[in-house]
Amino acid sequence: MAKITYIEHNGTEHVVDVPTGLTVMEGARDNGIPGIEADCGGACACSTCHVYVAPDWVAKLPEKDDMEEDMLDFAFQPDPELSRLTCQLKVTDALDGLVVQMPEKQI
Numbered sequence: 001m002a003k004i005t006y007i008e009h010n011g012t013e014h015v016v017d018v019p020t021g022l023t024v025m026e027g028a029r030d031n032g033i034p035g036i037e038a039d040c041g042g043a044c045a046c047s048t049c050h051v052y053v054a055p056d057w058v059a060k061l062p063e064k065d066d067m068e069e070d071m072l073d074f075a076f077q078p079d080p081e082l083s084r085l086t087c088q089l090k091v092t093d094a095l096d097g098l099v100v101q102m103p104e105k106q107i
Contacts, residue, residue, distance in 0.1 A: 002096040006033045006051075009104045018091045024100065025049040025086035035102030042087040044068060047075035048106040052082040054099035061089065076107045 006014045006028055018027030028036040028049075037048035044067050053061065058081055064072070068088045072078045075085075086100065 002091050002093060002098065004091070004095065005097075005099040006035070007099065007101040008033075008035050009102050018095075020091055020093060022091050023087050024051075024089040024091060024095070024098070027091060028086060035106070036086060037106045038087065040087075044071055044085060044087055047071045047073075047078075047085065049086040050075040050078065050106060051084055051086055051100035051102055052079055053084050054101075055082065057098055058082065060094070064088070074107065076103045076105050 001017050001019055004016060004018050004024060004027055014033045016027060016031045023042060025036055025038050025042055029038055039048040040046040068085050071085055072083050075083060
């Protein structure tokens with residue numbers, strides 16, 4: 001289980017425990033957190049689960065694969081360093097304390 005902080009664009013914080021093995025996107029979906037739409041259900045076929053990870057977490061996460069990089073091109077205001085798709089972040093104990101912020105909108 002990892003405690004993950006999801007921050008809405010307006011600054012509202014949601015701190016939730018997400019079971020190991022789920023994705024960060026599934027943690028948001030299962031806890032009713034607004035701002036992560038996940039239209040493709042986690043297939044990395046859209047960019048509606050886009051977030052900005054806290055800068056101190058960038059180096060701690062697995063690198064983006066080519067498919068995630070391609071989908072981020074369709075995200076709203078992607079940041080080359082901070083943007084990630086939450087469907088591609090598998091929850092492990094190492095993600096305990098992760099902080100992500102949602103963009104103004106998902107497209």
